[in-house]
Amino acid sequence: MKKNKLASLVLSAIMTGTLIFGATDAEAAIQVNPIDGIRSDFIKGADISMLKEIELKNGKFYDQGVEKDCLDILQQHGINWVRLRIWNNPIVNGVEVGGGNTDEAKALEIAARAKARGMKVLLDFHYSDFWADPGKQNKPAAWANHNAKQLQKDVYDYTSKVMKDFTAKGIAPDMVQIGNELNNGMLWPEGKPVSPEGYKNLAGMIGQGLKAVHDNDPNHRVKLMVHLANGGDNALYRSFFDSLIVTNKVNDFDVIGLSYYPFWHGKMEQLENNMNDISGRYNKDVVVVETAFGFTNDGFDAQKNVYGPTEERIGGYKSTVQGQATGLRNVMEAVSKVNNKRGMGIFYWEPDWIPTPGAGWKHGEGNEWENLAMFDFKGNALESLDVFNLVSAKDNKFVQAAIKALEPADVVGNIGKPTELPQTVSAVYTDDSTKDLPVIWNTAAPVYDAVGNYRVSGSVAGSDIKAIAKVTVINKVNLVKNGNFETGDLNQWTVKGDMSAVNNSNSAGDVRDKSAMHYWADKAFSFTATQTITGLKNGKYTLSVWTQGGGGEKTVQLFADQFGGAKVMTPITNDGWNKWHQWTIKDIDVTNGQITIGVDNQANAGNWGSIDDVELYVQE
CATH class of the missing domain: 2.60.120.260 (Galactose-binding domain-like)
Structure with a gap:
C-alpha cells in the first residue's frame, strides 16, 4: 500500500468528494502522525470473530488487487493481536443464529491461524448463545433454569473446558476476558446487579471465570480482563469496580477493558480521564478492547447501518478513509499516554466485516457494520489499515493539522421571529478530524418577513474561511416546548x-x-x-x-x-x-x-x- 504523506491540497481534492470503489484497490492517500513514546509491545489488535463465517459465505479479501488471506493482510499491516468472541451454542431449533455463529470450534480455527502468524489471541467469553452487551445478557439455553449457585459452576466448568481445549492444541490464549460489556451484569436475571444480592451473584460468576483460567494456567501467563462498554463514563466504571473489587473482593485480574466508540461513548478527553483514573485507582492495566470509525456514510445492502451522518457529526471525524485513520490513531495515542504506562493497546472491532450475503448480524438479516470495516465493499484493504504501522514508524514525520473547511450550519426559523443561530460551527481539519469552534455571526438574531432560504455569514477566530448559516424560514411553528429534548433534560414535560x-x-x-x-x-x-x-x-x-x-x-x-x-x-x-x-x-x-x-x-x-x-x- 502507498504510504505517501498527505499534502493539504491533495487531501482537499480527494476527501471533498464521495468515495468510489470502482478500482481493484481502494485508493486514498492518507497521513498518520507518529505516536511519541509508543511502547514496542503495544497491542494493535482486531476483533475478527466474523471472519470464518465470511469465508464460508465466499467473502474475499484483497491487498493492492491481490487476493490474500485476511489474516495475512492484517498481519502485514501491523496487527499483532486478534480477539475472538465465543458463544456457547449459537443454534436455535437446528438453525444457526448468525452474527458469525461464533462457537468454540470457529474460535479454535482462527486462533490457530493467528498463532501460526506470530499473533497473540484474546478470548472473549460472552456466556450466552448470542450477542451479550449492556442491553442483553441472556443465559445460554442449556443454563436457562439454573440458579445463581449453579450458574457460577457453569461459568467455571465451561471456561475450564475451553481453556483445556485451546491448551491441548498448543494455542493457549494470551489474554481472556470474563464476560462482555458487563455494565449491567451477565447471565440475567441472576447476575444482574440491581440489588446487593445481584452484585454478589455477579461477582461470584466473574470470580469463577477468573479461577477457571488460573487453574488451567498455573504460571499465570494468561492476562485476565473484565470489560465494560461506555469508555467515557467514569462514574459507571467507579461504581462497577468499587463493587466488584472493594465490596465483593474479586480482584484477581490484570486488565480493565473498555469499549469506546466516540459517536456513542463521549469525547476523547472523557476516555483519557477515565483510563487515567481507573488504572491508578484499581492498579490495573487498561485496553480499549473495542473501537471503530466510519470510512463512508454509505451502505451496501438493505440492512440499516448503525453508523451514518448523525454518528459522524457526534463522533468528531469525517466518514472518510483519512477520518477513519485519524480517529483510530488518536485512540491509540490516548491509550499510549495513560499514566505510568498502564495503557496496553487497542482492538479495532470487526475490520473484516465486509458485506457478504449470509454473513449478517443475525440469521436472515444483513450487515450493519460494513461502513465501519477497514476494507471497502469489495473486500479491498483500505489505506487506513496502514495506521497500525505508521504510528510506530521511525521515519514518519509529524504534520500539524489545519482547518480546511467550516461546515455550513442548517437552521430553521419562523416568519417574524428572531432566528436563533448556533454558537459554534464544525471545523474540518486536514486530517479529517472535526471540532466545534465558537462563531461570531454578522447578524446575531435575524428576523425574516417571508418564507424562503437565507444565508448569514460569520467568522471563526484563527481562520480566514467564512462561516455560513443556511436559514430556512417557514410559516409553521411547533407548539410543543422542548419537544426534541435538546435542553438535555425533561423540562416542560x-x-x-x-x-x-x-x-x-x-x-x-x-x-x-x-x-x-x-x-x-x-x-x-x-x-x-x-x-x-x-x-x-x-x-x-x-x-x-x-x-x-x-x-x-x-x-x-x-x-x-x-x-x-x-x-x-x-x-x-x-x-x-x-x-x-x-x-x-x-x-x-x-x-x-x-x-x-x-x-x-x-x-x-x-x-x-x-x-x-x-x-x-x-x-x-
Whole structure:
C-alpha cells in the first residue's frame, strides 16, 4: 500500500468528494502522525470473530488487487493481536443464529491461524448463545433454569473446558476476558446487579471465570480482563469496580477493558480521564478492547447501518478513509499516554466485516457494520489499515493539522421571529478530524418577513474561511416546548408513574439529533409523559412523534386529550434499535383553546426505547 504523506491540497481534492470503489484497490492517500513514546509491545489488535463465517459465505479479501488471506493482510499491516468472541451454542431449533455463529470450534480455527502468524489471541467469553452487551445478557439455553449457585459452576466448568481445549492444541490464549460489556451484569436475571444480592451473584460468576483460567494456567501467563462498554463514563466504571473489587473482593485480574466508540461513548478527553483514573485507582492495566470509525456514510445492502451522518457529526471525524485513520490513531495515542504506562493497546472491532450475503448480524438479516470495516465493499484493504504501522514508524514525520473547511450550519426559523443561530460551527481539519469552534455571526438574531432560504455569514477566530448559516424560514411553528429534548433534560414535560424508568439520553442511536426521552427498567413499569399547551386558536391540529426501541411493550400510544373533543390515540410499535418511525394523529379539532398531548407506555421488564421530536402544528 502507498504510504505517501498527505499534502493539504491533495487531501482537499480527494476527501471533498464521495468515495468510489470502482478500482481493484481502494485508493486514498492518507497521513498518520507518529505516536511519541509508543511502547514496542503495544497491542494493535482486531476483533475478527466474523471472519470464518465470511469465508464460508465466499467473502474475499484483497491487498493492492491481490487476493490474500485476511489474516495475512492484517498481519502485514501491523496487527499483532486478534480477539475472538465465543458463544456457547449459537443454534436455535437446528438453525444457526448468525452474527458469525461464533462457537468454540470457529474460535479454535482462527486462533490457530493467528498463532501460526506470530499473533497473540484474546478470548472473549460472552456466556450466552448470542450477542451479550449492556442491553442483553441472556443465559445460554442449556443454563436457562439454573440458579445463581449453579450458574457460577457453569461459568467455571465451561471456561475450564475451553481453556483445556485451546491448551491441548498448543494455542493457549494470551489474554481472556470474563464476560462482555458487563455494565449491567451477565447471565440475567441472576447476575444482574440491581440489588446487593445481584452484585454478589455477579461477582461470584466473574470470580469463577477468573479461577477457571488460573487453574488451567498455573504460571499465570494468561492476562485476565473484565470489560465494560461506555469508555467515557467514569462514574459507571467507579461504581462497577468499587463493587466488584472493594465490596465483593474479586480482584484477581490484570486488565480493565473498555469499549469506546466516540459517536456513542463521549469525547476523547472523557476516555483519557477515565483510563487515567481507573488504572491508578484499581492498579490495573487498561485496553480499549473495542473501537471503530466510519470510512463512508454509505451502505451496501438493505440492512440499516448503525453508523451514518448523525454518528459522524457526534463522533468528531469525517466518514472518510483519512477520518477513519485519524480517529483510530488518536485512540491509540490516548491509550499510549495513560499514566505510568498502564495503557496496553487497542482492538479495532470487526475490520473484516465486509458485506457478504449470509454473513449478517443475525440469521436472515444483513450487515450493519460494513461502513465501519477497514476494507471497502469489495473486500479491498483500505489505506487506513496502514495506521497500525505508521504510528510506530521511525521515519514518519509529524504534520500539524489545519482547518480546511467550516461546515455550513442548517437552521430553521419562523416568519417574524428572531432566528436563533448556533454558537459554534464544525471545523474540518486536514486530517479529517472535526471540532466545534465558537462563531461570531454578522447578524446575531435575524428576523425574516417571508418564507424562503437565507444565508448569514460569520467568522471563526484563527481562520480566514467564512462561516455560513443556511436559514430556512417557514410559516409553521411547533407548539410543543422542548419537544426534541435538546435542553438535555425533561423540562416542560410531566412524567407520572415509574419515573425512575425515564431519563434524558444523549447516546447516538437512542436519539435523532443530540437528546431524547429514553426509558428502560428491569421490572414491569408504566409511565405517562404529557404536556399541556394553552392559548391555542381553535381549529385543526396535527400531532406527531418519532420513536425507536426494542419493542415488546404491552401498549405504547401517542395521544391527544382535553381539547374539547374525545381523546384520540394511535398505537406505537417499535422494532429495533435505531430504527426510527414517525407516528401521527391528524385532524385534532381544538375547540377550547388548549390541548394535552403525550405518550402512554405500559411496559414489561426489560423493555426499552426512545421518544423524540414531538411536534404539534396548526393544520393548513
